[in-house]
Amino acid sequence: MLAPDEIVQQRYQIVRPVGKGGSGAVYEAIDLRLGNRVALKQTAIPAEQSLNLLEREARLLARLRHPALPRVIDHFVEGRYQYLVMEFIGGDDLGTMLLQRNRLFEMHQVLRWADQLLGALEYLHRQNPPVLHRDIKPQNLKLTADGDVVLLDFGLAKGGSGGHTLHRTGESIFGYTPHYAPLEQINNTGTGPRSDLYSLAATLYHLLTGVQPPDALTRATAVLRRLPDPLISIRQLNAAIPESVGVILMQALALDPDERPVSAATMRAALAKAEAETNGAALSETPMYPVDADTLPAARFSDTVRYDAAIAQRLTPTTPSSDMSSALPAPQAAPRTMTTPKDETDRRPGRYAVLLARLRAVGFHGWSLLHRKVSALPHPWNRYALPAAMTLVVIMVLLSVVLAMSQTDTTAVAVNDASLPAPTLAPAPFVPTVLTPPDAFQHGAVSTVSASSVVQPVARRIIPAEVYTGALPITLTVEGDHLDEQYPFALESPEVGRLPLEMVSGDDTQVTLLLTALPSDFRGEATLMLVIDGAPQADVRLILRDFLERKAVSGVRREYRYMPQIGVDEAGAYTSLHTAPDAASNRFAVLRNDDVVEVLRADVPEWYEVRINASANALHVGAVGWIERWLIDDQNVPPxxxxxxxxxxxxxxxxxxxxxxxxxxxxxxxxxxxxxxxxxxxxxxxxxxxxxxxxxxxxxxxxxxxxxxxxxxxxxxxxxxxxxxxxxxxxxxxxxxxxxxxxxxxxxxxxx
CATH class of the missing domain: 2.60.40.10 (Immunoglobulins)
Structure with missing residues (x-):
């Protein structure tokens, strides 16, 4: 790291570090020759190892001229490092500003930036060959003193559509930013101008909602599992966004590049038209709470959803405050015992229940209203008001639960004369009851049977004790005593229900049974108890699995990054599932070392069909696909x-x-x-x-x-x-x- 006041190239005096990332460090510096401030970008590794990276960025930017692109001033090598000198854009980037604000950016302000950025992309994509930025995100956007946006950091840019993400020797530079990169960039299947449109749309989505969009791999995994796309409509997160604007941004966020706008010019014209239709309507200052993409499904009703006065009014209970005794039944002429609902003996729990019901109906809208009111309080009261309000709400909820539980479901009361003693019920005489299994009635069993004359079948074990359900029917053997009768056999568990078994043959000590069918929705593993003639055999259990075995992933290692199957990002090494046992097939989901998979098929040489059983990304759990065996077993690794x-x-x-x-x-x-x-x-x-x-x-x-x-x-x-x-x-x-x-x-x- 360069120290403040240090002079580089006998010309540039360091003021302070601005940031450090995968492609290098950036400093604010003073050009001692011209007296102006500049941004000095230094490679984070020795110059010999990054020769192509920085020279390529310098040449790329040096020939570009656009108001939304930084201007290159100088490029040089000093010692073991290379430097790129650019015009300095002061202030925080939009990513930092988004975290520091307690409200969203105004819609028309964001659309103005979008127009400038699309103009820059239109200019870049017109170059011969087209120049792709490939890393558009809020952290790479800064504002000038006039409020115009500038697109920074071309460390991942490439000319044309056939290049590769830049890497440095010995350590990969992250080839994309997950929440903003399109699927084709993550899968390294070739990016184009529409890839930049996806990243820009993801950035605008974040600026307008305060919520990061889920990464494209997570979305693709959900779609392949026939689950809803976890990308929430922008209007569900911010109802103030016009429908026409939301449609354009959601179209640009399509997983399939062919479904996105044809070009930056097309998207720019569409957004300009949509903005003109809003007739100057501005987005009010709405509280904003950034949400990570891993919790994005919860954001469907997040605080960024707008509210109105009608919703706020629903927070007020409508129960009259007058004397509740008028709602009670009229007193009776004679003492009697009656059953009274709880809300007729005491209306207080009912009133709390009404309030809770209304709060539940309003959901997070009420929280948004509360937070807005608290934020308006002067400092430092706004710091303590919200915890205090939350504590009060918790106390009210607990009080309502206690009061509700204190009421008996039925109460015997004497209405007219409280001095009358409550009637005393004499205990009923004990009458022994003989319980007969339901199946006995099917065989015409007599109503009274001597317990000593009935011999019950007893199972001691079932063979095998664990079975794979890949091929039905499954043959099972039960050993025990008194099994020679034609008893009904079944397997049972709360998760699966009852599975009848067909008897093939047997004698007093052993029977052969067939399991011929399973529920259509059976997945994973279940433990079932054997049931004979309605009697559970508690010590005899069978484990059913629809997979061959569970394996912990062990072959996704950083040292194998020379293989195209292995990628490296900020969380470490990762790989992906394929839709078919073919390296050229589409990829989806993410697997890392120590994730757990269930092997569904192992009959294709060098491949497993697996289902993700445990993963750090919960949305990937349950995904089914193909993967090369060495990535799971860490054996026979291709050299x-x-x-x-x-x-x-x-x-x-x-x-x-x-x-x-x-x-x-x-x-x-x-x-x-x-x-x-x-x-x-x-x-x-x-x-x-x-x-x-x-x-x-x-x-x-x-x-x-x-x-x-x-x-x-x-x-x-x-x-x-x-x-x-x-x-x-x-x-x-x-x-x-x-x-x-x-x-x-x-x-x-x-x-x-």
């Missing part, structure tokens, strides 16, 4: 493969040997995208085995070995940082000499 190539150099034409040891071998070790890998180990050995050299690649992935003589050399790649298993062929360099031709290039590149 990292490098292809070693001998470059075309004049060395290949050498025919004679020199006498001086001035020859060299140089080259690089690169990942699949051509970026250098630091710290890789290579061993260069002479063909006769007498000489051997070991070298490590530099931070940019290059290496060289000098002082070699006239012989044949063998180059081997022997180690890669953070990779335990990999494969690479050896490369033989011939005709290397100390004369005119003195160098050979050997490059190792990771295969796709």
């Amino acid at each position: 990292l493969v490098f292809a070693g190539l001998l470059g075309q150099t004049p060395t290949d034409l050498a025919v004679r040997c020199g006498t001086q040891f001035r020859s060299s071998i140089y080259g690089s070790v690169e990942d699949r995208n051509g970026r250098g890998i630091a710290g890789a180990t290579l061993i260069v050995t002479s063909a006769d085995g007498r000489n051997q050299y070991t070298v490590r690649t530099r931070p940019n992935g290059t290496y060289d070995i000098g002082g070699l003589g006239c012989t044949t050399w063998i180059v081997r790649l022997t180690a890669i940082p953070d990779v335990s298993v990999f494969e690479a062929n050896e490369v033989r360099v011939t005709n290397l000499n100390g004369g005119r031709y003195t160098a050979a290039e050997v490059r190792f590149r990771q295969q796709p």
Whole structure:
């Protein structure tokens, strides 16, 4: 980190750090030559490891000219870091402002920003090739002194639609921000101009509602499970948003890119038309409470839902305050015993019940009203009023419960003469009762049976005790005593109900039964008790599973990030399920190490069909899809493969040997995208085995070995940082000499 007052490039004096993210740190600085303030962006890793990243952003921004895009002033390298100098936009970003406010942004203000941003996207997408930002979010938006919005941070931008998310060697830069990235960007299936429209719509959704939209993977998982899309309509969260505006934003948030607006220009024109139809109506200041996407379903009735006076009035109980005795029944002429409902003996619990019912009907609207009133109080009373009000509400609820429980369901009272003694009921004589199982009546059993003459069947165990329900019918064997009669057998549990069993054969000590059907909605695991002739056999239980086994995910490791199946974000390594046992099929849901899956099928080589049983994201639990087995078991992990190539150099034409040891071998070790890998180990050995050299690649992935003589050399790649298993062929360099031709290039590149 750069310290305040430190001077960089003998020109830029650091004022303070502004922020630090995955792609680097940003400082506010003073240009000592011109005297103005600038934003100085420094890479968070050595320059050799981020050469492409910052140079690409500098070149990209240097040729762009638009009011909503920052202007590049300078680009340089100093020491081990690279710097990008841009015009300084003061103040907080919109993400920070959103958290600090207790109300939403005004709708017309947000739509004005949307118009400016769509104009910038229209400009970017018109470039040849189109420039995609790919990281639009509130944190990347700042306001100028005139209130205009500026789109910052092009660290993930790319030209054209076929590029990849930028990564730095040794540690991935997050390729997207989950709540704002479209599904195609998360799945790395190719982004386009409509991907930026999704991110912008998600950003506008957040600014207008105070609620982060759920991430696209969570939405896709719900849709594939035939559950409602967890993305709540914008008008359900803020009823002041016009229907036309809500429709446009929800369309831009479609999971399918083809369902989104065709272009930024189209979306811009549609929003302009929708705003014009509002006739200047402004959004009132509404309390706003940011909600995380993991709790988004609860936001359906969150505090951001608007309320009106009619709803607030429903909070007032309508029970008359006059004497409640007029509602009681008229007194009777003679003492009698009668049953009186609780609300007729004391109306106080009823009044509280009415209030509670109305509060329940109003829901969070009442909370919104209460919070608004409390917020209007002067400081510091507004800090304590809300907890006090909540404490009072809790006390009232508890009081109503206590009073309600204190009332008896039926009360014997003497209405006319309270001095009359209450009637005394003599205890009824005890009459023994013989209970007969219901099934006995079906066989015409007599009404009186001697208990000593009945022999009850007894089960001791059931075989097998655990069964997989993938194929019906299931054959079961029950061992016990007195099983020779044609008793009805069944399995029973509160979750599943009663499942009848068909008898195939049997004798006094053993019977064979068939389970032929299960409830259509049976999922997961259930423990059922055996029932014989209506009598539960408490010690004999059967476990039913519709899966083969449960497994904890163990193969989703950061060190496997060289595989396309593994991604890395701020929470660590993750992978996704597929809709079919095919790596090219659509991906959805998210799995991380220590999540638990239930294996439904294992009959496809190298693949499991699984159902997510336990996950940090509750909305992904229950998702069913396919996944490669090594990601679950951490066994037979596909190795990292490098292809070693001998470059075309004049060395290949050498025919004679020199006498001086001035020859060299140089080259690089690169990942699949051509970026250098630091710290890789290579061993260069002479063909006769007498000489051997070991070298490590530099931070940019290059290496060289000098002082070699006239012989044949063998180059081997022997180690890669953070990779335990990999494969690479050896490369033989011939005709290397100390004369005119003195160098050979050997490059190792990771295969796709």
